[in-house]
Amino acid sequence: MARKPEAERRSEIIDATIREIGATGNLNVTVGQIAKSAGVSSGLAFHYFKDKDTLFLAAMRTILTNYRRDVSILMKGATTPEKRLEAIANASFGLTSFRREAISAWVNFYALALRSPDARRLLYIYQRRLHSNLVYTLRPTCGARAPDVARRIGGLIDGLYLRYALDPQATDGSEGADHILRAARAEQTELHANDAMSVRDEDPNPMDPIAKPQELNDNA
């Protein structure tokens, strides 16, 4: 009936996908369900997305874009390293990323990455961007240790996200964000037995850290 331009319909279908994944908690939602939730026929969903996996990936790209936007916004006002880290932490555990739909999408996305190279690529983009942002943020306080520390902070973000995401008693992610800041403070204190160990980690991956926060695009 109601005719809409391609771009709008695409995003409506993507939104419906995220909604349905959030409602059921898994990727076994049928295209029919999704289409219905979007108020269109299943045929249209296939018209715009060649198959189900493509649709899921598009949905995940939207989630990642939202996350990136949050980071970007919160980073704007952050002037000190401490504030910048807080921005990253708050974006990771903030309302956008911690809604049920985003959580479902994320957790299932990890599982999808196990069998879909496309999903894996997308996951790497997220990881690289996060790592890059963290290195940039940690450099002033950690110096050469920044890449090494960033790897732990990044891992901690993912791990705690998973924890609190799967904990029905956790109402929001603020506790997760607190932990990130505490971990970073611990890593940033001067006297580290670690220093000796992490010398070899001076820029372990030369391709990797770029001076400024990343704005990579998700395609490819």
Added chain:
Amino acid sequence: MARKPEAERRSEIIDATIREIGATGNLNVTVGQIAKSAGVSSGLAFHYFKDKDTLFLAAMRTILTNYRRDVSILMKGATTPEKRLEAIANASFGLTSFRREAISAWVNFYALALRSPDARRLLYIYQRRLHSNLVYTLRPTCGARAPDVARRIGGLIDGLYLRYALDPQATDGSEGADHILRAARAEQTELHANDAMSVRDEDPNPMDPIAKPQELNDNA
């Protein structure tokens, strides 16, 4: 044909389940596939496990049992707090837990926990046990901060596991284990800006830390 006692067949079917999940990377393996891989008919799989989800949970219990066994073995020889933490780290990133099959099972298990209360319960058992072991291990060096630090180390284990598990370039998990130890060392250094913050975390969850490493059973 070949007749075997219940216990043996059960574990053969469970092993086949783990194998097939590992091979395909997702839970969409059919019971037929699993049965075939176990060398039995699909009917038998349903005879011993009332439905597919039950079978998956049984498989996951086996994975958790193997992990627990590894921790237990490695803990035996560990006398100092440092050695004990090393034991936990090595178990978490060791060969048993880092095989492709275990990785697939774990990642999909997280997704399953999103929709299955039974899976969620099982996941909590793992998390509580890990937390408990960490608190016990960290107490000597962290004192009152142990529960708080344990939450981060636990999260870091999960997060880094996910990272390296989904990284095809990572051959083993030894790098993950290294990170755990470094993070712990950072948290254990004396002069912490954190100390003031984490006072309120003195035993945040009274139900939680128990003096000795846990040997909870997985049922219920």
Added chain:
DNA sequence: TTATTAATTGATCAGTCAATCAATAATCAT
């Protein structure tokens, strides 16, 4: 042996779903 129990099969049912496609309806350009 014979009766009883336990293990195992495989065909079958009933339902589901991704993907296709021919047909229709709305919009636009001329």
Added chain:
DNA sequence: ATGATTATTGATTGACTGATCAATTAATAA
């Protein structure tokens, strides 16, 4: 208007699969 283009439908197909069950076979006991 007219034709071309774009959006949209929904019926259909073809393949798949979880679960059931009646029948069969092997082991055990009496």
